[in-house]
Amino acid sequence: AQSVTQPDARVTVSEGASLQLRCKYSYFGTPYLFWYVQYPRQGLQLLLKYYPGDPVVQGVNGFEAEFSKSNSSFHLRKASVHWSDWAVYFCAVSMQQGTGSKLSFGKGAKLTVSP
Amino acid sequence: ETAVFQTPNYHVTQVGNEVSFNCKQTLGHDTMYWYKQDSKKLLKIMFSYNNKQLIVNETVPRRFSPQSSDKAHLNLRIKSVEPEDSAVYLCASSFPGTGQLYFGEGSKLTVL
Numbered sequence: 001a002q003s004v005t006q007p008d009a010r011v012t013v014s015e016g017a018s019l020q021l022r023c024k025y026s027y028f029g030t031p032y033l034f035w036y037v038q039y040p041r042q043g044l045q046l047l048l049k050y051y052p053g054d055p056v057v058q059g060v061n062g063f064e065a066e067f068s069k070s071n072s073s074f075h076l077r078k079a080s081v082h083w084s085d086w087a088v089y090f091c092a093v094s095m096q097q098g099t100g101s102k103l104s105f106g107k108g109a110k111l112t113v114s115p
Numbered sequence: 116e117t118a119v120f121q122t123p124n125y126h127v128t129q130v131g132n133e134v135s136f137n138c139k140q141t142l143g144h145d146t147m148y149w150y151k152q153d154s155k156k157l158l159k160i161m162f163s164y165n166n167k168q169l170i171v172n173e174t175v176p177r178r179f180s181p182q183s184s185d186k187a188h189l190n191l192r193i194k195s196v197e198p199e200d201s202a203v204y205l206c207a208s209s210f211p212g213t214g215q216l217y218f219g220e221g222s223k224l225t226v227l
Contacts (some may be wrong), residue, residue, distance in 0.1 A: 008168065034214065036157075036216070036218075042220055042221075043119070043207075043218035043219050043220045043221050044204055044205070044207075044214075044216075044218040046215060046217075049215055058194040061129070064212075068172070088156055094214030102160060102163070102171060103160065103214065103216060105157075105158040107155075107156070107157060108156045108157075108158075110156075
């Protein structure tokens with residue numbers, strides 16, 4: 001069965017510092033992978049997505065992620081964190097079910113940005 | 116830009132009452148979903164519909180029932196709420212086969 005593990009539930013980073021949020025997936029076959037962000041009192045928004053191809057994918061607001069089949073990972077990175085990045089970040093893997101998609105989410109990583 | 120609309124955003128009710136949440140998407144998507152997000156932010160899929168047809172029905176209590184009048188609408192009814200139903204219910208939509216979901220802002224349910 002597909003699953004995603006986010007080992008860091010809470011991450012604190014100073015504004016301007018770099019960020020990495022880890023994600024490990026379990027999936028039989030080639031996965032579709034996603035990072036979503038949830039700002040306070042809002043729904044989830046897509047940051048970036050990986051479909052089979054270039055392992056490094058660029059997203060919005062300076063985020064990028066790198067797919068590694070050998071490590072079963074899809075880590076999220078940002079070179080310089082801004083206070084507005086304070087949010088919860090979810091990694092997800094997609095499995096096709098008929099004409100729909102079943103997204104399995106990780107438990108989320110709450111990012112706090114310190115001054 | 117919000118294109119998945121949920122109402123109400125908040126609802127407080129007592130155990131045993133009936134609750135309905137409405138969802139409408141204006142993206143022209145064929146597939147819609149309901150997810151439950153608990154107090155620890157854990158997300159679990161409950162249902163998904165493709166063009167008014169149920170295609171995913173995870174193990175949820177029978178008091179939960181989805182209702183779809185057309186592919187742009189997917190409502191969620193809870194017949195007799197329990198305290199453990201307190202959560203945020205997120206509606207989403209997508210085109211088939213993409214895995215990319217567009218979410219509404221959520222409907223927060225508090226059961227007293």
